[in-house]
Each structure stands twice: as C-alpha cells, then as structure tokens.
Amino acid sequence: MTIGFQHPTAKVAMLAMALVAIPGAALAQPTAPYYERSFVLAADLRCDLFQPDVAAALSAATQQARSAALRAGTSEIDLRAAGDRALSRARSVSCADPQLATVRQRVEHAFAGWARLPRMEFPGVRASWIANRVPATGPSWILTQASVTGASPVTVGYTAGEIGDRLTAVVSFVGRPRPYAARIVMRDPKRSPRAWLGGVSDLPPTSVRRGFWAVSFGNADSALLVTGKSAGEAWRFPTEAAEALEKLDPREAFAIEFLFRDDSVASAIFEAGDFAAGRAFLSLGPLGGLAA
Template identity: 30%
Template sequence: MRLLLAGLAFLSAGAEAQTSRDSFAQRALARALDDRCALFTESERLALDGAYLQVRGDLLRDGFSPRDIDSSYDRVIRTVGNRPCDDTDVQLLADDIRSAFAAWQRERFQDFMGAPSLWQASRPYAYDSWLISTAVSDAPLLRAGVYQLNGESALTVSAPADASIASLALVMRDPAQTPDLHDPTLGGLLTIEGLPAWTHFIPPADNARRHLPVSRQRQEEADMFRFADATLQALTALDPREAIRIEAFDAEGETVFVEFLGVGDFAAALAFVRSSRDLSAGR
C-alpha cells in the first residue's frame, strides 16, 4: 500500500479525491512497472492505458493541474526504479491487473465521459458499425467517433446527407504551437457567442490545425466523412477538458454549420475498443 500511494501526496484528503488518488496510484504504478518489466500482453497494456487515462481525466476535471499529475507520475516511476521485477508485491500487482483485464474483456459496451454527450464504446463485430460514437448536437445523424467500414476503422463524422455540404473540417488546438489550453472567456469573465456551456476551452483563432477528411461515403440518409489516422492521433493527444470545432462548408467555402465536440475520455474509449482481440491483428 505504501508503494501504491507514493507520489500522490499533492491531492487533498477529501473522499472523492481519495478515491481518484488510489485509482491513479495503482494504475500509474502498474504502468511504470510494466514499462520496466514487460508484465502484460499488448491487449492488457491497452486496457491498463485506458483505465489510467480515464482516472487522469477525472483528476483534471476535479481541478488538479496536468503539471501536478505528471509530476506525481514521475515520482511513482522513481519509487519503483529499483524494485526487482520478480518481487512478490510486483507479481501480486500484475496478477490483480490481469484479473481485472479478464473482467474488462467480458464487457461489450462501456460509456466514457464526453460532451455534450457521453462517448459510447462497443467492441467490434464483423459488420459495419460505430465502435465509438457520440451525438454532436440535437441534429439527427450528426455523430462523431470511430466507425468500422469493411473491416477498417477510422475517425468519422456523420452528417445528414445534404447536397449543400461539400466537406467538413475538424479544427483542433495544436499542442506544439499552443501548449496551454485556450480560454477566450478568461476564466468565465467574458461571454463568447456560440461557445458551448460545458467548456471554456476551444481551439485558438491562430495556430489551430484544420483536418480534412480523406473520404466520404453515403450510408442511407447520412454522409460519412472519414479522417486519416493522423487526425485520430491528434484527437487523442488533446486535453479531456477541451473541445474541437466541427465546420461544414459548401462548394464555395461558405460555412453551412459549426458545432463543438468535447474531447472527454475519447482516448480511454479508444483503448477499450483496441484492447479487444478482434482488433489486435489490425493494429
């Protein structure tokens, strides 16, 4: 237990924070030990990464800073730096993770934090389907997530089939250009027209990256705009508290609509899906 709690002293003693602290400590410790001792299979590692990302998102939403969380993780790494891989406590922890993974694998569906709606994740079946999806707005058929088509999964946005929509763009903060979250409200002091109520953090006006789809397919009453894997990776690299912007435009480049989509625990949802054996051969 002393090892599990090492490095998390910056957290408060409140009941909710204590629960998050314990979960973070165990998952951070398991990841650090796995990095050094290769304790887990690829699928077990993905499941552990998803669980770690989920609790990290909880801590961020509870108000803890990324710097403090990452510093805590570094302290966990230093704590286990000289721990023998065949140590009894290390092996007991690995057994606990493997046991939890067996239960994780039996779950076909799981919800993850998102905005304005939850991310709904499903392990893949043989047919075309959403693996991860969320409603972007009240507009019918406007969804985003990861869609499996002909056995290939890709970050996808579906929109009502509309001849006026020539294409979509996903606009994201570029962490390399803008390391800190962009808050045009200055902490809620300003009211920004069109900003969703569930976040202050949106892509900056300058230095944001625009990602365009690589293909478009008609699925009954919806057009499916599919994006490159680089766009998927860019989304998973964002902070769970921020939003991306979805822009639809016509053939002349005029805006048809603009919607915001919360990042939430998308990266954890993706790890849940990818930890399935059904996808292991395709990664």
C-alpha cells in the first residue's frame, strides 16, 4: 500500500500497515519505503519511540530502502525530496498521537528480531557487504567486501572494535614487495554531483575523483587473512573515507590503490553498495549487547 501525503494525523495508522509488514519489502513507488522509514526515524528522534536496538535496525532498513530506490532508477533529487517530506511530516505529528503509538508497536514487532541476527548479507549488483555481530576473542572482521588486484586478494571493511573509526584494507600480494602507500579513491561530489554509473567496475575520470590516504599500516593478524594466505598487510584509513563512501550511489565503484616504489599502482575495485546499511546494522553492537 502506498501512503499519500495527507494531513499528518489523518493517515498515520495506514503507515504502519505498509511500513513494517515485512522489513525490506518493496511498495508500489520506489521512494515509498524510504519515505515511510525516514518518517518513523525522524519521529523517533523527536519522541524517543524506540530502544537503541530497534532504532538501529530501522536505520539499516532505511538505508536499504534508499539503495533499492536508487537501483530502481530513482534520482537523488527525488530521494532528497522524499526525505524532506518525511521530516516535515514527522515534525507535524504530535508525540501523543495514538496512531503514532500504533506505528511504534508495529515497528517494534517487525524490527526487534533484527537484534537477534548474528549476520546479514547486503547484496549489491556484483558484490556484497557481509556484516558479522558474533563476538570474537581476538581480531575479526565485522563488515567486509572482498576483491582482488591481479591474483592478490584484498578485503576492505571494519575489524572488531573499529566500527565508526577507521576502514581497514588487508592485502596479501603475490610475488610483489610491500607497497609504500595506499589510498581509497572514489567520485568527488563537489567535482561531479551526479553518480558515475559507467559500470560496476569503472571508476570516474581522474579529474573528478578524490582520495583518502591510509594513516597507518602494519602486518595483518592471521585471523584477517583470506583462507590459504599466511601473511598480509593491513592499511587503515581516516574516518572521512567511510563518511564519503556512505554518500555514494550504491551502484558506484570505488577502489583501493596500492603504490609501489617503481611507480606502479595496483588497484582493487569494490562496489559502494549498502555500506551505510551495514554500518547501521553493526551499530546494534555485538550479539548479546545493545548499541552504545
């Protein structure tokens, strides 16, 4: 069911029916799930509707709805407009509205189960982000996407204890010396406001890219290596890199570039995908605990 943009107190109960029957379900209009989940998130900020785990699960579902709308061909302009309407509507609804209480109950019922999920896969066009909330006693991946540069495997994501901090890339080079630097490169929205959709493996032209240099590196813990590898390097990037990655269209590519002293560059291509949804899911915290 698609929700019309009527007086804020008139159709709030209808919202619950369409919004939370099945988390992730698509409605008739591509922007409808994003609009409706954005409305409830905004209402939660005003009215403190949900416990942190439910709010985090709803946030992840909202990011998924954004990605689904973009993949369906919705423009960023239309999505921003839908988000603005949702925010305006949330500001107009009374926190004491009994119909909002109905929405709250149905959202809690639909999304509370996310708090018990140990893992989630967020599929993209050609690659997936894998989120893992199972507690570990040592270093472990909690959000990953895999790629290669040549025959060398590269993994990018978050390791336990670093969500919201620094993205990490781990590489095990085959037959090459260790690179002296690494950077993440992606479209620069200031130079190219529109998403670059030349192909899931194509980066935008150099003239409209921006990069984020790794701020530290060292030997990777064996638990972070792909199966069959005994050694590798871990490169960590500033928080700004993750913030920029979240703003990309989910269909866009980004790359990790490794620079060598012979002036060669080895690149591993990744897909932006539902990176933001993966981060939101991880904000639930390790399984058995709540988000901080």
